[in-house]
Amino acid sequence: GQQVMQIPQYQHVQEGEDFTTYCNSSTTLSNIQWYKQRPGGHPVFLIQLVKSGEVKKQKRLTFQFGEAKKNSSLHITATQTTDVGTYFCALEDYGQNFVFGPGTRLSVLP
Amino acid sequence: NAGVTQTPKFRILKIGQSMTLQCTQDMNHNYMYWYRQDPGMGLKLIYYSVGAGITDKGEVPNGYNVSRSTTEDFPLRLELAAPSQTSVYFCASSYRGPGANVLTFGAGSRLTVL
Numbered sequence: 001g002q003q004v005m006q007i008p009q010y011q012h013v014q015e016g017e018d019f020t021t022y023c024n025s026s027t028t029l030s031n032i033q034w035y036k037q038r039p040g041g042h043p044v045f046l047i048q049l050v051k052s053g054e055v056k057k058q059k060r061l062t063f064q065f066g067e068a069k070k071n072s073s074l075h076i077t078a079t080q081t082t083d084v085g086t087y088f089c090a091l092e093d094y095g096q097n098f099v100f101g102p103g104t105r106l107s108v109l110p
Numbered sequence: 111n112a113g114v115t116q117t118p119k120f121r122i123l124k125i126g127q128s129m130t131l132q133c134t135q136d137m138n139h140n141y142m143y144w145y146r147q148d149p150g151m152g153l154k155l156i157y158y159s160v161g162a163g164i165t166d167k168g169e170v171p172n173g174y175n176v177s178r179s180t181t182e183d184f185p186l187r188l189e190l191a192a193p194s195q196t197s198v199y200f201c202a203s204s205y206r207g208p209g210a211n212v213l214t215f216g217a218g219s220r221l222t223v224l
């Protein structure tokens with residue numbers, strides 16, 4: 001099956017600092033999705049990237065798909081306490097189901 | 111729409127007991143999934159279904175069974191519960207078609223096996 005890595009595993013930042021998490025796949029991807037899970041909550045869909053080199057923005061969040069479609073990143077500008085949670089990337093495995101990365105847990109110190 | 115509804119939210123089982131986690135969705139999604147999430151870890155796929163009457167194993171199916179008799183319902187059965195099955199279980203659904211195929215998750219069922 002597909003292998004997916006995410007780095008870092010944990011990130012502690014001071015409120016107002018930037019944050020970036022990276023997702024790397026062992027194979028070329030058709031698309032990639034990002035989900036956020038708040039502590040004690042369930043994963044919630046953030047975005048899907050499809051095209052090589054694609055960049056999408058949602059307010060302070062910037063998502064990028066690598067040129068080779070093997071990696072992706074999520075960047076948060078000027079973190080806020082509401083950004084706390086675990087960010088997962090998810091890959092479609094043979095078009096049938098989703099494989100999730102191990103996640104990056106973000107904590108934001110006020 | 112309620113989305114994806116899971117019951118129960120919490121359950122404590124003794125070793126060797128059996129139980130069924132219920133999952134229902136009202137979005138007419140064709141695909142449904144069961145994931146488990148151990149503390150501080152990612153999501154691992156247990157079983158999934160591409161439509162009524164069709165199910166398939168995911169990464170960690172041992173100790174579990176599923177059925178999909180209707181589009182709406184996808185129960186997960188635990189037979190002979192073991193401490194290793196202590197986890198949070200998430201049911202999810204999606205609609206497969208042109209465009210984004212997005213997972214909608216239920217709130218989760220926290221299971222403890224003692």
